[in-house]
Amino acid sequence: MAQQAKAVRRTPLTRDRVLRAAVALADDIGIEALSMRRLAQELGVVPMALYKHVANKEQLLTGMVDVVMGEIDPPAPGADWKGAVRRRILSARRAFVAHSWAAQVLQSRSSPTPVVLAYMDSVIGMFRTGGFSVDLTHHVMHALGSRMMGITQELFDASPGRDSQAQAVAPQVGAVEFPYVMELAGAVAHDEGAVVGQGCDDQFEFEFALDLLLDGFERLRQQGWSSVGCSRGEGR
Incomplete structure (x- = not known):
């Protein structure tokens, strides 16, 4: 493991490597958790080494979009x-x-x-x-x-739990006031995790x-x- 870590550190740091590592890290931990310090740790370098290739986090994010x-x-x-x-x-x-x-x-x-x-x-x-x-x-x-x-x-944002809440309220509220909304909502079986509705x-x-x-x-x-x-x- 120590030899592998040394091998990673010996790999030259380039802008492309920084950006691709940032993309992989964002995929893993989420864009909100991504930071220059966390990326530097992932690459096995000090944070200042990153600034030779990206001026700041905003430039990092822009470059990550280009990679995608x-x-x-x-x-x-x-x-x-x-x-x-x-x-x-x-x-x-x-x-x-x-x-x-x-x-x-x-x-x-x-x-x-x-x-x-x-x-x-x-x-x-x-x-x-x-x-x-x-x-x-x-x-x-x-x-x-x-x-x-x-x-x-x-x-509308289909946040976790929102569909189940709507389903619980619907029988008491929706059937009379919003008949066509309820008709459509009940017409299609939906998969979990969809953005457009569960x-x-x-x-x-x-x-x-x-x-x-x-x-x-x-x-x-x-x-x-x-x-x-x-x-x-x-x-x-």
């Missing part, structure tokens, strides 16, 4: 735009699901890194080379929002919504849709 982004599969050559976009987004989702802390960190950044911009540029390029106008592509990006990164934010299949729901969006985008592309002349803010 690097796990996204490259675009498939020669694919149709819809298949290419779908595969790219679902690959991004796999990367962010594998590192549950990464979406939170990405959304906390004040500006995208070149790595994030490169990913966005590739997705935008798929629409443009697929026959979408700049105008339609602009609105497509707004419609996708964070879903482009494989990330969605549900309306038992909802997160992956299925994500792909369901993504496919609806992609199909709608294709319909607009075929129609030659343009926002020019469209009225705004009139509930059309």
Whole structure:
């Protein structure tokens, strides 16, 4: 064991090694528990050694997001735009699901890194080379929002115990006042641990919504849709 520890210490410390160790540590202990001191202990170095490679924790977090982004599969050559976009987004989702802390960190950044911009540029390029106008592509990006990164934010947080509390209250409160909510809530058996509600299949729901969006985008592309002349803010 002592020899192994010495071998680890002899391994040159690089920025890439620091970032990858931080990603692995965050996966293990959670992003809230991650600190420069804890990371230094993991790498077998003094904390000051880390600052030669990352200026501070914020820079560390930004670099960690880039590492996760690097796990996204490259675009498939020669694919149709819809298949290419779908595969790219679902690959991004796999990367962010594998590192549950990464979406939170990405959304906390004040500006995208070149790595994030490169990913966005590739997705935008798929629409443009697929026959979408700049105008339609602009609105497509707004419609996708964070879903482009494989990330969605549900309306209500399904925190532990919340579903069981709701189920206990529902028979006394919901059946009469909110009949359609109760009808829908009781219509589907849900799996444990789902973000969209206990038992909802997160992956299925994500792909369901993504496919609806992609199909709608294709319909607009075929129609030659343009926002020019469209009225705004009139509930059309």
